[in-house]
Amino acid sequence: MQPPDIMPAAEGPTLAHLASRVLKRPLLLHPDKAAIVLHVLQGRIGVEQFAPLSPDANRFMGSRIGEDGRQRTYAIVSGVATIPIVGSLVNRGAWIGASSGLVSYEGLSKQLSDAATDPEVSAILLDIDSPGGEASGMFTLAAQIAQVAQTMPVTAFVNDMAASAAYGLASAAREIVVSATSIVGSVGVVLTHLDRSGEMERKGVKATLIHAGRHKVDGHPFGPLPEAVHADLQAEVTKVYDQFVAVVAANRSGMSDQAVRATEARTYLGQDSIDVGLADRIATLDAVLAELSKWARGATSTRRGFAMSKPVETAPMAIAGISQADHNAAVEAARAEGMRAGRAEATARIRSILGCEEAKGREAQAMVLALDTAMSAEDTAKVLAASPKASSGVASIAERAAGQAEMGANAGSIRIDATERVASGWARAIANANQRFA
Structure with missing residues (x-):
């Protein structure tokens, strides 16, 4: 068959x-x-x-x-x-x-x-x-x-x-x-x-909905x-x-x-x-x-x-x-308005990048990202946060004072790092003050 x-x-x-x-x-x-x-x-x-x-x-x-x-x-x-x-x-x-x-x-x-x-x-x-x-x-x-x-x-x-x-x-x-x-x-x-x-x-049919999730059968x-x-x-x-x-x-x-x-x-x-x-x-x-x-x-x-x-x-x-003259005028007005809006947006972006918390200690890198790239302020902040802070070349007071004698200490116990004395006028000032009041 x-x-x-x-x-x-x-x-x-x-x-x-x-x-x-x-x-x-x-x-x-x-x-x-x-x-x-x-x-x-x-x-x-x-x-x-x-x-x-x-x-x-x-x-x-x-x-x-x-x-x-x-x-x-x-x-x-x-x-x-x-x-x-x-x-x-x-x-x-x-x-x-x-x-x-x-x-x-x-x-x-x-x-x-x-x-x-x-x-x-x-x-x-x-x-x-x-x-x-x-x-x-x-x-x-x-x-x-x-x-x-x-x-x-x-x-x-x-x-x-x-x-x-x-x-x-x-x-x-x-x-x-x-x-x-x-x-x-x-x-x-x-x-x-x-x-x-x-x-x-009317047809004698009753539906039962079995579900999980309160809104599943909304x-x-x-x-x-x-x-x-x-x-x-x-x-x-x-x-x-x-x-x-x-x-x-x-x-x-x-x-x-x-x-x-x-x-x-x-x-x-x-x-x-x-x-x-x-x-x-x-x-x-x-x-x-x-x-x-x-x-x-x-x-x-x-x-x-x-x-x-x-x-x-x-x-x-x-x-x-519309006439050609009116069309040209409308195009120029739209172009000018677009340029103004673009400048305002660019300025706001640069300010946002340079003023963000992540730019602190990374000012040079933030400047490059703000002026030489088209990255958004949010993406720039992420890049800056993942980057090491640049050294300023000037040690902080705490760094300069590390290892130095306290005011009034014995002059003979003063240990001044020669390299830091050369690099920092603050270190020399602290040393001279210690010697003066010893």
């Missing part, structure tokens, strides 16, 4: 896997999307699976084949790398694709780093249509986007939603462009707890949430929210921390998002691509040796929407 065929497990995350990433975790997710996810999960956890995952792009535009014939992880249109950010965001998952409804920070990071080092790429377009997702991973990727934006134009086009975590990523671009119907914002955090005790009671779904556990989870949500607000305020130079908080996690439509400072202008995707392509054609064909600040100073002002 032939053995039965063994069917491989379907690829992709199960609903149980999705639930583990959604429940009891801080999410930077639009509330409407959260409601849909919870509705799908309710009563179906572990039953169904998503369709197989795929790394394919969601947009038929540009080419993924480079001049050298290699396959890229993104498409290029006239020197502009287009990176789709479509679907709910998760931290890990590499090539989770559009068919799953998920996109991972891990995969986006790879696409971004590849595009940033591709000699055929001179600008990057983030094509965003996402309600947000996991908090874990968003901050790291946003920092990466901001870093790349220092070397080349990075534009976020909201097509047609950039909410919560997706907006956190968009905020790191040089410019955020929206359509008249784009949904932008939701700068907030949500954490969901499901109390399934009533449902289980937030379990088999009963209501205790006040103490609620307070702990609220503190966690507040901490993530503070970090989220700080990132947006830092990336959006025109918005203060208070202005970001004042949105109270609301979403804004088109022009309204521009009015509150969450976006820069309205345009179509084709128009943005044309502008970036024009910049790409005017940029150097190879970016080897590309100065960090050069693209920022020479980017076409049509993209930023």
Whole structure:
């Protein structure tokens, strides 16, 4: 008899896997999307699976084949790398694709780093249509986007939603462009707890949790949430929210921390998002691509040796929407402010090193470490503490008086070391005083 065929497990995350990433975790997710996810999960956890995952792009535009014939992880249109950010965001998952409804920070990071080092790429377009997702991973990727934006134009086009975590990523671009119907914002955090005790009671099921560690089962779904556990989870949500607000305020130079908080996690439509400072202008995707392509054609064909600040100073002002004169003035003001801040930081570091306890007796070494290295004050203190104190060449009074006769002693009993008498005037003075009063 032939053995039965063994069917491989379907690829992709199960609903149980999705639930583990959604429940009891801080999410930077639009509330409407959260409601849909919870509705799908309710009563179906572990039953169904998503369709197989795929790394394919969601947009038929540009080419993924480079001049050298290699396959890229993104498409290029006239020197502009287009990176789709479509679907709910998760931290890990590499090539989770559009068919799953998920996109991972891990995969986006790879696409971004590849595009940033591709000699055929001179600008990057983030094509965003996402309600947000996991908090874990968003901050790291946003920092990466901001870093790349220092070397080349990075534009976020909201097509047609950039909410919560997706907006956190968009905020790191040089410019955020929206359509008249784009949904932008939701700068907030949500954490969901499901109390399934009533449902289980109706089914005659009672859960018993056997555990070690008082907080091991905090937030379990088999009963209501205790006040103490609620307070702990609220503190966690507040901490993530503070970090989220700080990132947006830092990336959006025109918005203060208070202005970001004042949105109270609301979403804004088109022009309204521009009015509150969450976006820069309205345009179509084709128009943005044309502008970036024009910049790409005017940029150097190879970016080897590309100065960090050069693209920022020479980017076409049509993209930023300001005049060249205003741009130059802003650059000079920022440079001057940076120099002042750098000088103040350097002065504080030097004072901290030279004034620390470990520098006493090691002044020369402390001076070298302060002026000729870039070591932090904390690391410098550790080095100094492990170093021997330098000899000053002048013996202390106790050292100079060692072995000498006390005042009033017999002159004949005075033993004065000839070497120390030569090296120290204090020793001779003590000896003469002893002889005088003998």
